[in-house]
Amino acid sequence: MKTVSDIIGASYDTLTRAERQLAETLLDNYPVSGLVSITALAENARVSTPTVVRMVQKLGFSGFPDFQSRLHQELEETISNPISKHDRWAADAPGTHILNRFADAVVANMRDSLAHMSIPDFDRAASELSNRKKPVYLAGGRITHALADYFFTHLQVIRSGVTLISTNRSTWPQYVLNMRPGNILVLFDIRRYEQEMETMAKIAAERGIFIILFTDTWGSPIVKHAKVVFRLNIEVPSAWDSSVMTLVLVEALIEAVQSANWDSTRERMSDLEELFDTTSLFRRPIRREKRGKQQT
Template sequence: MNTSVRTVSDVIHARFDELTRAERQLAESLLDNYPVSGLGSITTVAENAGVSTPTVARMVQKLGFKGYGEFQGRLHQELEASLSNPIAKHDRWALNAPGTHIINRFADAVMNNMRQSLSEIDTGTFDGVVRLLCDKKRAVYFVGGRITGAIAEYFFTHMQVIRPKTTLMSSNSGSWPQHVLNMAAGDVLIIFDIRRYEADMETLARVAGANGIEIVLFTDTWTSPVAKHARHCFKLHIEAPSAWDSSVVALFVVETLIEAVQSAAWDETRERMATLEGLFEQARLFRRLRSP
């Protein structure tokens, strides 16, 4: 297995069924507060998981690492990448930037993100999210962070045309308890949480999940802590030659979901669109073309 292109979390999940009972106990301990739970000494990691030190050594080798040092080094790299601030990201890209135009460099990065993300997206996960969004009995809530809130709003704006019972939650966590109060078991909460993960997001996911809410997460390959509470998770590639992460792939998946949901119930969607257009007309929201 080539572990160089996957996170340690991905490797653990992929090999989980091959692990012994003690190794699974260790894996669950590592994933519980990933990646911080694996940054201590081998003895500390073993004690926290309630297993022996040799169990730790055997499992990391079974996962494809030469030893605990290489395993922990990978975790440190992932943590550093997940915490990268915009200035650090810009400086890293500037140092390694090829001598081509920024348009070409950015396009190459985005297309690479798209290729890698598409090769890793599980169609079963995608179809499962479509089924949740098509179920009109479920209310759907959308929330994002300081940057990703814009994608959450974009998703919500389209979905409220396609189906009823949709709510956009503010990025201000102070308003979240009132929304959770209105959520019923089986409702859907779509969360966008990209690296520099926002601390309150995991709290929201934990509380909502404990109340039977179905959580769908859009995150990156380093994976938001919200993932442990999510039923469905899209881990997308986001690197770009910029101080900011790229949202292109996330927007692509969102727009594909929108199309899948509206097509699944097109007759109803078309009727809602026609009604909405009539309301736009009454409100004179858009300019009308005039004959010359």
């Protein structure tokens, strides 16, 4: 489902000067800025009330109430907790087995996410992450830190200069302190967006950090600070959101990054395997000795 911000972005070139001024006001503190009265919105954007009416109709809404109804729906979706998500799915659950319903939702998420995926954005992210002169930092929220950890585990094998930022809220400023303009910050932030993540992204962006964001279809507030944004479908018939599509994209980026400099990646992997052999980290198969000649 396209968000109002998506619709505004797609229609931006067709808007008049006053309508663009209104659009920028709406996007500045989206979606809250659009939930005030039509008079207040017009005053905040320094445009006339008829300009507000004309623009929302140009965007495809029947009027301002219809426009605000969509914004309220989006806001409700982004702040819903696991209990409310479960109840919403349970109320409309078909009679099929949960495994089938879940699989259908995941497949639909993948299909829709890939249909709206920007290949240039993917290539840009892969190119930035492949540049070994640029240190990479990764961070996630309460749930998504597992995705950041997974990405980090693979990237640190492929290249050096990769750091996983602690989930401890009081420590992230120390990591930002070490960042320099052009460094890369990969963030994972889905609905019930975390304020600390937004604060970190804002400060990092102000310091010239290149931010890559993995978020949902509604879009984390970090969107306005990121250079590359991946908006992915996450809804499934569950109290929890799905990480499947995010993980698919992460694994595709892992492959793209390791293939970009395969010779050096292979050498690094080889060195790591030797270290693993030294530490006996992994279990080795038992080799059976060849039997000698049978005595007669």
